[in-house]
Amino acid sequence: MVAQWVNSADSHVLEPLDLWRRELPPSMRERGPVVETVDDREVVYIDAKVVRRDPVAFMDAIRPPGAEDPVQRLADLDDQGIWAELIFPSRALWVHLSDDAALQLACSQVYNDWLYDEFMTRSGRFIGAAMLPVLDTGDAVRELQRNVARGFETVFLPTATPAGREYNREEWKPLWAAAAEAGISLSFHIGTGADPKVYRGPGGAITNHVVSFYGAQTTLCHLVASGVLEEHPGLHVSFVESGGSWLPAVMERMDEAQRQYGGWFLRPKLPLLPSEYVKRQVHVSFQHGRAALAVMGITGLSALMWGSDYPHLEGTYPNTQAVLAQIFDGVSDDVRAAITGGNFAKLFTIPERVAA
Amino acid sequence: MVAQWVNSADSHVLEPLDLWRRELPPSMRERGPVVETVDDREVVYIDAKVVRRDPVAFMDAIRPPGAEDPVQRLADLDDQGIWAELIFPSRALWVHLSDDAALQLACSQVYNDWLYDEFMTRSGRFIGAAMLPVLDTGDAVRELQRNVARGFETVFLPTATPAGREYNREEWKPLWAAAAEAGISLSFHIGTGADPKVYRGPGGAITNHVVSFYGAQTTLCHLVASGVLEEHPGLHVSFVESGGSWLPAVMERMDEAQRQYGGWFLRPKLPLLPSEYVKRQVHVSFQHGRAALAVMGITGLSALMWGSDYPHLEGTYPNTQAVLAQIFDGVSDDVRAAITGGNFAKLFTIPERVAA
Secondary structure (H helix, E strand, O other): OOOOOEEEEEEEOOOOOOHHHHHOOHHHOOOOOEEEEEOOEEEEEEOOEEEEEEEHHHHHOOOOHHHOOHHHHHHHHHHHOEEEEEEEOOHHHHHHHOOOHHHHHHHHHHHHHHHHHHHHOOOOOEEEEEEOOOOOHHHHHHHHHHHHOOOOOEEEEEOOOOOOOOOOOHHHHHHHHHHHHHOOEEEEEOOOOOOOOOOOOOOHHHHHHHHOOHHHHHHHHHHHHOOHHHHOOOOOEEEEOOOOOOHHHHHHHHHHHHHHOOOOOOOOOOOOOHHHHHHHHEEEEEOOOOHHHHOHHHHOHHHEEEOOOEOOOOOOOOOHHHHHHHHOOOOOHHHHHHHHHHHHHHHOOOOOOOOO | OOOOOEEEEEEEOOOOOOHHHHHOOHHHOOOOOEEEEEOOEEEEEEOOEEEEEEEHHHHHOOOOHHHOOHHHHHHHHHHHOEEEEEEEOOHHHHHHHOOOHHHHHHHHHHHHHHHHHHHHOOOOOEEEEEEOOOOOHHHHHHHHHHHHOOOOOEEEEEOOOOOOOOOOOHHHHHHHHHHHHHOOEEEEEOOOOOOOOOOOOOOHHHHHHHHOOHHHHHHHHHHHHOOHHHHOOOOOEEEEOOOOOOHHHHHHHHHHHHHHOOOOOOOOOOOOOHHHHHHHHEEEEEOOOOHHHHOHHHHOHHHEEEOOOEOOOOOOOOOHHHHHHHHOOOOOHHHHHHHHHHHHHHHOOOOOOOOO
8 A cells, every 4th residue: 555656766777787788789799787696796897897896795785577578567656655766877877987988878769768668668657767878979969869859857967077078167058058949958977977986995985985975066066157057947957866965055055156256267257156057956865864954045955856766775676665754754745755656757757657 | 132142063263364475484384275366266275286266255245354354253253142252264164175195284284373473362262173174184283272271172084085084094093083082073174175166067066065075974984883982081173063963864775784794794783873973072164054953862962063164155153043943043042052052062161151
């Protein structure tokens, strides 16, 4: 019995092990995401580089059948009381660590085609984010447009880019313009685009988990401070799995910088305060954090979206309704409805729910 | 007429231009912090490396006479309604960018001696943070002990360290033990220990201002996750000029990581939740941010300390009382008293205030 149906702004599919070996052009076949088990570790490679080495038992804990099977997945959604969900990849999360532009594009195309065929055509409840390559803006624009043409309403971009291609750079402008023109939003999933293992030694696992959200903070700054959100006032941007409670700190620091550097270093000079762009166009997703609710008066209600992060351990599966009850204990119905579904429904086209 | 006297957990002195040229051993004289005016820019060097290039007009705006003169400074404090203040350097903020351990030590000694002689011996309202070098733990321990012996109650450490010497490493353990044994606190001032100009291009000034607080987040993680705060339950740690509103996000993410990785990657395994160490031993200073007050229910009241950041532009000088009135509008007297002075007074010995 579902207490209240919600939408998830953050979910993951698990791509078939052989997807890229099967679908990439022959010359690239061994260079897409590859998974091998070595001793008790599952090792993920992209372009022959090791990007993850996780215990098999840990990986087993985050791949329920619904992660890869659309029919089982709909059953899981029903069971958890999730109606629609925004879908990100699993193994393809690391494609942006390749420094080969053609490979990034080809891997993105393979993933997007598979996601479209296997999930999006099965149910409108599966809302895919089309993965874009980041080394060539022309490639990114074309892949965006190819996917918008068949109904994708957002694109997945990593929160880190190679040095010299940060999101404040001129060379990204055609992509922002293409997204704005298409009327779709940008979705930046945290922990992507850079080696996730930054720190070693005592406490490294906790520290690496925390610092994986810096990319969201930096990307937000780039988009606000360089004028992207000023230039495209209808362009919405989501930071996925970042949590929600960091947002006021970045809003405050951006505003502080604009006040302090008013007469000096600002280029461009923005007509609004940075925090005003955030309130107008930015969204962040969180799974558990009640801290996000404490700062709603600063971020605005529309900035906050709940996400299940299915099927990951930091997510709410298989206890979604219990977690929701805990997070929203004592929170008004309209606030809960906006954060767990209403804000999401303003960004995406969701099929009407009919009783089973 | 001062509405309410406060203590500032974040203030800066301006060291004499020729301090290091005058006081360093002859072989190092030209390698301490040096300032030269080139065209309309004031260029700061350490060990012949350029670390800042700021417009002269910008620098002029942040050096009122009280920045360098103790008598004028006391008058400024009286005028602003600030009783005691924790003092950090200005030009010496960049000493940690030298990769010469002996030079870092010598520059620290010169600064600490000057601060002690020129300010701390003049008034107990000047509470100095003794600068420590970071390339050799033995040097740091000895400089800590030398300054504790003459009454310093905290040390200034940068929020970034060279790769391989992060604060979670074993080699720092003697310093944490020395601080705990001496009963003093650690003060990490943000924006130090790494090149402050990370990003270039549009919006870079705002983005660089924001990202300068990542070091505080990372350092907090290192100290909590590696078990430093577990091992030394009486050791208090302050993050200065970091703002206060980021703290709940890091507390939540650390707790999330501990929950999620419980059976896997955690080393050491901590008996408490990371957020519990924060509530017990961690403090953050902010100048304006009302967001910090919104999250007090999560951080705990003792975590928050106000600071003026005198004489910087992001600080409250010369409008301290007006800023305080705005921040604490509608806030209860006991909360205001704790944040603007009471929490500070638990960390430092403050002379009794007598009516002028």
